[in-house]
Amino acid sequence: MKKVLTVAGSDSGGGAGIQADLKTFAALRVYGTSVITALTAQNTLGVHGVHPVPAEFVARQLDAVLSDMDIEAAKTGMLVNADIIEVVARKVKDYGLKQLVVDPVMVATTGGSLLAEKAEAALKKELLPLALLITPNLPEAEVLTGRKIKTEKDMRECARILHDMGVSFVLIKGGHLEEEAEEAVDILYDGANYYRFTKPKLKINATHGSGCTLSAALTALLAQGLPVEEAVARAKEFVFQSIKGAFPVGKGVLPVNPLAML
Ligand SMILES: Nc1ncnc2c1ncn2[C@@H]1O[C@H](COP(=O)(O)OP(=O)(O)OP(=O)(O)O)[C@@H](O)[C@H]1O
Numbered sequence: 001m002k003k004v005l006t007v008a009g010s011d012s013g014g015g016a017g018i019q020a021d022l023k024t025f026a027a028l029r030v031y032g033t034s035v036i037t038a039l040t041a042q043n044t045l046g047v048h049g050v051h052p053v054p055a056e057f058v059a060r061q062l063d064a065v066l067s068d069m070d071i072e073a074a075k076t077g078m079l080v081n082a083d084i085i086e087v088v089a090r091k092v093k094d095y096g097l098k099q100l101v102v103d104p105v106m107v108a109t110t111g112g113s114l115l116a117e118k119a120e121a122a123l124k125k126e127l128l129p130l131a132l133l134i135t136p137n138l139p140e141a142e143v144l145t146g147r148k149i150k151t152e153k154d155m156r157e158c159a160r161i162l163h164d165m166g167v168s169f170v171l172i173k174g175g176h177l178e179e180e181a182e183e184a185v186d187i188l189y190d191g192a193n194y195y196r197f198t199k200p201k202l203k204i205n206a207t208h209g210s211g212c213t214l215s216a217a218l219t220a221l222l223a224q225g226l227p228v229e230e231a232v233a234r235a236k237e238f239v240f241q242s243i244k245g246a247f248p249v250g251k252g253v254l255p256v257n258p259l260a261m262l
């Protein structure tokens with residue numbers, strides 16, 4: 001069984017972050033390890049508190065996992081602040097992690113900041129050049145590129161700008177493109193070609209953890225040796241089924257259910 005790693009925050013409500021990642025890893029039959037960057041007091045209604053883990057202890061968790069296990073692929077989610085970003089970037093280099101998926105988590109679906117504004121520069125400078133694949137949603141792509149995104153053409157333009165920052169593959173998630181859209185369109189750019197992935201847009205309010213689940217599924221599938229384009233198609237299908245298979249949990253945005261297909 002391939003071994004993978006998530007570096008992310010804990011969601012006490014079980015819908016996003018570490019909890020979504022480990023469910024996804026198990027569903028896709030990879031061995032999941034986890035380095036926790038923060039505790040969040042969170043439920044389906046919102047983020048009620050963030051308790052960051054000291055950067056030195058993030059480093060200690062990374063050393064514990066990476067010195068012992070042969071990690072095939074890793075993802076990052078909520079990284080909280082610039083100190084943690086720097087530690088993660090250093091360890092990725094030190095241990096020669098090659099398949100790194102960066103989900104540049106900034107704000108929760110329910111609102112609530114998950115990354116200090118000052119840390120955006122560190123994310124761009126330190127981590128993006130080490131990423132095999134980055135998976136921003138539209139608001140994240142706008143912050144990282146300083147551009148507004150209204151159309152698919154804008155998505156392609158932002159993908160190109162992010163590729164120029166040193167990322168091999170850029171996947172821009174269009175879940176937020178148009179409230180009334182019939183399709184959820186994602187655009188992948190590899191520096192030469194654009195690939196368009198679409199699924200019908202499900203009309204249910206069940207997207208808490210959709211981004212985390214997508215990047216965790218990509219990490220699992222890359223670890224299993226799939227080429228990026230194929231991993232994106234399979235991961236998107238996995239998220240689609242996870243949204244479709246959501247069930248009532250709490251009073252707010254439903255969490256996706258990565259176990260839906262088991
Ligand atoms: N209503 C929907 N129906 C089908 N697919 C969707 C829907 N909403 C989002 N998706 C897909 O889910 C994946 C995650 O996209 P999204 O833009 O929601 O990420 P995100 O905003 O990072 O998620 P998160 O809620 O975890 O922050 C993408 O592949 C997107 O196209």
Ligand SMILES: Cc1ncc(CO)c(N)n1
Pocket residue numbers: 008009010011016017018040042077078105107108109114208209210211212
């Ligand atoms: C811990 C955590 N990571 C990521 C997200 C983004 O969905 C969230 N809401 N919570």
